[in-house]
Amino acid sequence: MGRLAKQLLPFFSLIFVIVLWSILDTSGNFLTFRNFQNVLMRSTPNMIIAAGMTYVIITAGIDLSVGSLLAFCGMIGSLTMLLISGGTWEQIAGGKPVELTAIAMMAGTMSSILAGGLCGLANGMLITRLKLAPFIVTLGAMSIFRGASYLMNHSKSYAVSDYEWLDMGEVTILSSFHIPSSVLLMIIVLLIAGFILKYTRFGRYTYAIGSNVQTAFHAGVNVKGVLVATYTMTGAPTGLAAMIITSRASGPQPTAGLMLELDIIAAVIIGGCSPSGGRGSILGTIVGTLLIQFLRNGLTMLKVEANVQLVVVGAIIILAVTADQIATKRES
Amino acid sequence: MTPQTGQLHMEKILKVFGPVTALKNATFSTRPGTVHALCGENGAGKSTLMKILSGVYQPDGGKIVMDDREIEFKNPGQALDAGISMLYQELDLAEDLTVYENIFLGNELISRIPLVVNRREMISRTAELCRQNGFDIQPTAMIKSLTLGQCQIVELLKALMRKAKIIVMDEPTSSLTESEAQRLFKIVKDLRTQGLTIIYISHRMEEVIQLADDISVLRDGEIVATGSLADMNISTIVKHMVGRELDDFFPPRHTKIGEIYFQAIGLKSNEGVQEVSFDVRRGEIVGMAGLVGAGRTEVARTIFGLQQLTAGHMKLDNKPVKIKHPSDAIKKGIALLTEDRKRSGLCTILPCSWNMTLPNYTQINMKYFLKLSKERQLCEKFGQKVSVKWSHPNAPANSLSGGNQQKILVGRWLMANSEFMIFDEPTRGIDIGAKKEIYHLLNELAAENKAILFISSELPELFGVCDRILVMRRGRLVGDLKTQETTPEKVMHLAAVEE
Numbered sequence: 001m002g003r004l005a006k007q008l009l010p011f012f013s014l015i016f017v018i019v020l021w022s023i024l025d026t027s028g029n030f031l032t033f034r035n036f037q038n039v040l041m042r043s044t045p046n047m048i049i050a051a052g053m054t055y056v057i058i059t060a061g062i063d064l065s066v067g068s069l070l071a072f073c074g075m076i077g078s079l080t081m082l083l084i085s086g087g088t089w090e091q092i093a094g095g096k097p098v099e100l101t102a103i104a105m106m107a108g109t110m111s112s113i114l115a116g117g118l119c120g121l122a123n124g125m126l127i128t129r130l131k132l133a134p135f136i137v138t139l140g141a142m143s144i145f146r147g148a149s150y151l152m153n154h155s156k157s158y159a160v161s162d163y164e165w166l167d168m169g170e171v172t173i174l175s176s177f178h179i180p181s182s183v184l185l186m187i188i189v190l191l192i193a194g195f196i197l198k199y200t201r202f203g204r205y206t207y208a209i210g211s212n213v214q215t216a217f218h219a220g221v222n223v224k225g226v227l228v229a230t231y232t233m234t235g236a237p238t239g240l241a242a243m244i245i246t247s248r249a250s251g252p253q254p255t256a257g258l259m260l261e262l263d264i265i266a267a268v269i270i271g272g273c274s275p276s277g278g279r280g281s282i283l284g285t286i287v288g289t290l291l292i293q294f295l296r297n298g299l300t301m302l303k304v305e306a307n308v309q310l311v312v313v314g315a316i317i318i319l320a321v322t323a324d325q326i327a328t329k330r331e332s
Numbered sequence: 333m334t335p336q337t338g339q340l341h342m343e344k345i346l347k348v349f350g351p352v353t354a355l356k357n358a359t360f361s362t363r364p365g366t367v368h369a370l371c372g373e374n375g376a377g378k379s380t381l382m383k384i385l386s387g388v389y390q391p392d393g394g395k396i397v398m399d400d401r402e403i404e405f406k407n408p409g410q411a412l413d414a415g416i417s418m419l420y421q422e423l424d425l426a427e428d429l430t431v432y433e434n435i436f437l438g439n440e441l442i443s444r445i446p447l448v449v450n451r452r453e454m455i456s457r458t459a460e461l462c463r464q465n466g467f468d469i470q471p472t473a474m475i476k477s478l479t480l481g482q483c484q485i486v487e488l489l490k491a492l493m494r495k496a497k498i499i500v501m502d503e504p505t506s507s508l509t510e511s512e513a514q515r516l517f518k519i520v521k522d523l524r525t526q527g528l529t530i531i532y533i534s535h536r537m538e539e540v541i542q543l544a545d546d547i548s549v550l551r552d553g554e555i556v557a558t559g560s561l562a563d564m565n566i567s568t569i570v571k572h573m574v575g576r577e578l579d580d581f582f583p584p585r586h587t588k589i590g591e592i593y594f595q596a597i598g599l600k601s602n603e604g605v606q607e608v609s610f611d612v613r614r615g616e617i618v619g620m621a622g623l624v625g626a627g628r629t630e631v632a633r634t635i636f637g638l639q640q641l642t643a644g645h646m647k648l649d650n651k652p653v654k655i656k657h658p659s660d661a662i663k664k665g666i667a668l669l670t671e672d673r674k675r676s677g678l679c680t681i682l683p684c685s686w687n688m689t690l691p692n693y694t695q696i697n698m699k700y701f702l703k704l705s706k707e708r709q710l711c712e713k714f715g716q717k718v719s720v721k722w723s724h725p726n727a728p729a730n731s732l733s734g735g736n737q738q739k740i741l742v743g744r745w746l747m748a749n750s751e752f753m754i755f756d757e758p759t760r761g762i763d764i765g766a767k768k769e770i771y772h773l774l775n776e777l778a779a780e781n782k783a784i785l786f787i788s789s790e791l792p793e794l795f796g797v798c799d800r801i802l803v804m805r806r807g808r809l810v811g812d813l814k815t816q817e818t819t820p821e822k823v824m825h826l827a828a829v830e831e
Contacts, residue, residue, distance in 0.1 A: 199702050201693040208690055211679035218638070218668065218676045219691035220659030278681045 009323060010271050010287040017291060021298035030301055043293045044186040045070075045241035046263055047286060051193035052120075052234030053268050054285045058197075059227060060210040060277025061127070061134040063234050066264055068145035069119055070257030073242035075152040077112030078252040081105060082158065112246075113239035119145065120235020124228030142261070146254075153254040182244045189237055194282035206230060210277025259310070266313055267292045270320040292316075338364040338415065338497035338529050339399050340385075346393030347380055347553075354380040355553045357394070362498070362546070367520060367530045369540040369561075371573055372550035373763040378533050381550065382500050385531075386418040387411035409438075415497030419487045419504060425475045432458040432471040435490045461489055465519055480672070481508045481624040488519070499523065500531045503761050505539060509623040509789050511828055517543055536790070537566045549573055573764065581768055582796030583775040589799065590614035591649075593783040594666075594752045596635065598644035604630040606807040607644070612752065612783040617774055619798035619815070620787040622827045627807035628787045629671055632754045636661045636668040648752065662691050667745035671756040671787070673734070677741050680730040684722050685711040687729050688744045695748050714743040718773060735766025742773055753777065756787045771797050791820040803827050 021030050029035055049066050056063050084107050087098035100108075119141070126137045197203040205226045208216040217223050246252050271288025273280030292313065299309050340362045347355040355377045362368045372378045383389045385396065387405030396403050398414065405411040408418075425434050432454045441457075443450035458471035467485050475483060484504060491499050501520075505513040520530055520543060534540055540547065541561070548558040549572040557564070557572040594612040599605055604627040612618045622628045633639045635646065637655040646653050648664055655661045661668070670676040678687050688711050693699055696710055711725040720739040722732060729737055738758055745753055755774070759767045774797055778784055788794050794801055795815060803811030803826040811826040 199704070200700055201698060201702065202700075204686060204690065204693075204702070207682055207686070208679050211682050212676075214676040215679050216690070218636075218658055218670060220657070220662040221690075222659070278679065 006324075007272060007284075010284055010291065013270070014287050014291045014294065017294050017298065021294065021301070025298070025301055027301070030298065035297070039290070039293045039297050040183065041180065042297075043289050044182045045244050046260070046267060046293070047186050047289050048189045048237045048241045048244075049234070049260075050264050050267050050271075050285045050289050051189050051282060052230075052237045053264050054193065054271075054273060054280055054282055055197070055206050055230040056134070056234050057265070057268050057273040057275065058206045058210045058277060058280045059230055060275075061227065061230065062138065062265065062275075063120075063123065063134070063231060064138040064261050064265075065119070065123065065141035065145055066234065066238050067257035067260035067262075068142045068149065069116060069235060069238045070242045070245065070260060071149040071252070071254055072119070072145040072152075073112040073116045073239040074246040074252035074256050075149050075254070076115040077108045077239070077243050078158050078246055079152070080111040081108030084108065109240070109243045112243050113236050116239025116242065117232050117236035120232040120238070121228060123235070124231030127231065128224040128227050149252075149254040149256075153252070158251050185240065185244070189240070190282060190286060193233075197282055202226065202229070207278055210274075210279075212278075262310075262313060262317075263289075263292050266317045266320070269317060269324070272324075274324055275321060338362075338527070340498060340529065341397040342381070342385065342394065343397065344394040345381065345384060345391045345396075347377075347384060347389060348392050353553055355384075355391075358550065358553065358555050359394075360548055360555055360558070362529045362531060364497075364529050365524055365527045366545040367524055367532055367543050369532045369534065369544035369547040370550065371534070371540060371547065371569055373573055373765055376550040376573070377553040378550050379502065380553075382418060382502065382531065382533065385411070385498075386416055386500060388418075412494060412496075415495070416500070417491035417494055417496035417498070418500040418502070419484075419491060420502055425483055425486060427476040428474065430472050430474055431469055431478075431486050431489075434475060434486055435471075435493050437490075439494065457493070458489065461492060465489075465492075466515065479624055481512050484508060485512075485516075488516070492523075496528070498529045498531065500533070502533045504532075505534070505536065510791070510824060511623060513539070537569065538792075540569070541566060570764065581771075582793075583772045585617075585775065585778075585797075585799065587615045587775070587779045589616045590781060593649055594785075595647040595650075596631075596644070597646070599631065599634055599641065599646070600643035601630060601634045601639050602642055603633075603639050604807045605634050608804075608807075608809045609644075610802055610809060610812060612785055614751075614781045614783050615778050616800065617778050617784045617786055617798045619794035619801040620785060620804060621789075621791065621794055621801055621823050622804035624789070626804040626827065628804050629756055630807070631804070632668055632756050632785070632787060635754065636666060638668075658691075662748060662750075663694075665749065665751040667748060667750035667753040669738070669741050669745065669753070669755045669758055671760065673737055673741065678729045678737060681728055683726040684715075684720075684729050684732065684740050685725040687740055688714060688725075688747060691744065692748045710747060711743075714747045715740075717746060718743045719769065733762075733766070735762035735769070738762060738766070738770060739773075742770075746777075750782070752783045752785070754785045754787070757789065758786075759788070759790070759793060767793075791823060794823075795820060 025031070053063060053066065081100055081104045082098050084104035085098050085100045123137055123141055126132055127134050197206070205216065205221050208219065208221060209223055209226055213223060245256055249256070267288035268280065268285050269275060269288070270291055271280065271284030271286070273284065295312065295316070296309055299312065342358065342360045345355050345358045358377065358381055360381065370378050380389065384391050387408040387410055390406070403414060405414070426437065429437070435458055436454050441450040441453050442448065455471045462469050462471070467489070469482060469485060475486065478486070504516060508516060520532070523530060532543060544561050546559065547561050547564060547569065548555050549569060550556070551573060590613055592611045593614045596611070597609050599608045608631055620628050630639065634641055635655070637657045637660050646655065653664050655664065674680060679690070685707060689696065689707055698707070708725055715722065715725060718739040720736050720743060722736065729740060732740070758770055771793065774784060774786065786794070786798060798815050801811070801813050801815055801818065801823055802809055803813070803823055805827055811823065813823065
């Protein structure tokens with residue numbers, strides 16, 4: 001009973017928040033299809049990153065670098081795009097829009113994903129080979145990636161035209177459903193992440209490591225390999241999310257994803273992942289991400305300023321962990 | 333702290349957890365200056381009763397009277413203040429702190445400067461207490477550098493330092509060897525003469541007979557027998573515990589012993605194994621005796637690829653094998669049931685079924701993708717084979733009793749189709765009924781032509797189950813004896829006496 005209640009808690013919280021905002025909202029803007037669509041669009045990059053973060057947190061790790069990595073990958077991807085499209089350095093640095101070729105867009109997106117993956121790999125290698133705490137490694141990486149983004153930006157602004165290419169570009173499925181490409185990408189990422197976690201040996205290994213590393217090792221699990229993979233699997237989607245945000249903002253920003261790690265980690269933990277490892281699911285993470293987004297959406301609608309929102313999200317994280325602790329205690 | 337204090341009476345204690353009544357009308361009293369043994373199978377309510385006494389749980393009915401005063405503990409701190417210390421079976425120490433820091437945890441001595449702990453005084457008092465009791469433990473050693481046996485001693489020191497009037501010991505010898513246990517018994521007897529009350533929980537009847545003045549037996553949440561030890565003997569106690577006569581405790585051995593299957597030739601490892609050679613035949617149960625620190629667990633770890641082999645080699649079925657990582661061992665059909673279920677055997681919060689299949693995905697044809705319904709079928713099949721009692725194969729492993737957890741691990745390695753199985757202290761801390769089932773299981777495995785190495789610190793079970801007994805001392809093999817041609821005294825002598 002306690003277990004079931006714990007698993008359902010995120011769902012109930014989400015429903016509670018939606019109902020609460022519906023009651024508090026006097027403008028009538030909250031309960032509209034348009035607003036829900038808006039929340040979903042805002043959720044896409046977060047969902048994509050949170051899918052990877054779910055793995056990391058299930059192994060009892062943490063990745064604080066995702067926000068900075070998002071900015072870094074945005075830089076790498078955009079520069080690749082601009083250079084391949086034939087833009088000269090002067091043009092690019094001058095902020096003049098360069099017409100992007102299809103090949104350049106593909107190559108830029110790939111390079112962003114690759115850069116994200118490699119940075120995640122580097123995090124994972126440092127954590128496993130040098131036996132450093134994930135918290136420390138990714139805290140350092142957070143600063144490194146952010147600094148690198150500013151350096152690459154060099155106080156100029158790069159513009160990427162054709163901003164719709166990855167974000168709002170529509171994909172038509174079954175001739176009648178028009179789905180924004182970013183939403184389609186998100187669905188694909190979530191399906192893959194959910195499948196791997198539930199239906200593969202690798203997924204089981206992440207749970208086993210988070211629950212008890214020693215046991216996993218005794219059972220023949222390649223602990224280091226799995227851990228490196230989880231950080232890589234957080235980095236690569238961050239590269240994808242970076243491209244969605246870049247296309248949304250018509251250019252890379254060195255400040256992109258500032259404090260994003262907060263929302264991502266909060267979403268994953270609210271979704272039922274235990275910070276001490278061994279528990280969590282992709283479905284939970286989806287609900288957790290939506291919860292955070294609806295929370296912010298409603299607060300914005302009620303004209304609560306952004307700084308107060310930070311306070312609220314922080315408090316919610318602590319609340320979620322407390323609820324997790326109480327439920328765990330009751331279970332045993 | 334005078335000998336008159338510490339008279340305890342628990343009357344009609346009731347404790348309910350949801351739908352389960354853990355204790356019903358349990359009445360229990362002790363006299364100061366005695367050792368009172370508390371017996372009962374796992375799940376009988378011993379731990380619950382003691383957790384109520386030590387303030388971890390609050391009773392739903394009944395009362396506790398100490399020295400003619402009714403008391404009520406809201407938390408373990410209040411019980412400690414009243415002079416009740418509990419030594420848990422599971423480690424209750426901060427692994428990253430030192431011995432003296434653990435002993436004074438929450439009770440630190442303050443120096444003349446406020447808020448600053450008096451480190452020197454704490455160390456010297458710890459050393460003094462160790463000296464008095466004849467323990468060879470460094471006050472400044474880190475807990476994680478100690479063996480399980482030494483940790484147990486630190487737990488005891490902790491209670492002694494707090495000058496407890498009543499000390500509850502839950503299976504204190506389960507991780508100790510004969511000689512360490514004997515030393516512990518001596519301390520227990522000393523404490524008794526000082527006027528302390530020791531409530532002693534144990535599955536080992538020999539200990540109870542040796543130590544206790546009084547005895548109480550719990551069954552299904554009720555005290556079914558209580559009285560002076562003089563009025564009881566092992567068979568009556570066991571009868572009260574299980575509510576039935578316990579015959580054929582050890583199964584009869586008449587399996588056919590086959591060809592040599594596993595061979596260790598001059599195994600050497602930097603962590604406590606020096607030139608160990610032995611073999612195990614198919615259908616044979618080979619016991620391994622020795623004191624804690626004799627290197628038995630280390631031999632198992634070396635075979636399984638958990639520590640580095642520096643010299644020597646191994647053969648399986650007469651073919652040389654190289655094992656560098658547990659996964660190599662598992663691939664070759666070697667199984668290891670570790671001595672510490674919770675530290676290295678199970679993922680306790682994960683479902684039983686996941687625990688069973690964890691090392692076996694290749695063997696059950698799920699190298700990359702899982703087939704959940706097939707996994708469930710397999711777990712049910714092997715669960716039945718080891719007769720594990722679970723509410724559901726997907727129930728978390730920590731919802732099961734110790735004996736059932738052990739069966740899950742046996743089931744795991746049966747599923748792996750392991751041909752050579754190493755059991756390291758498989759009956760530690762599990763109740764008599766479950767022990768018996770484990771012995772029968774070992775016997776069945778041998779009958780299925782598997783080669784078995786059985787490491788144990790309990791000589792009776794080695795003699796009851798094994799065909800042959802290997803004896804280790806200080807990392808070396810000092811005896812290889814046919815069970816029928818030797819005696820427990822001879823094994824003990826080899827294990828304990830330097831030549």
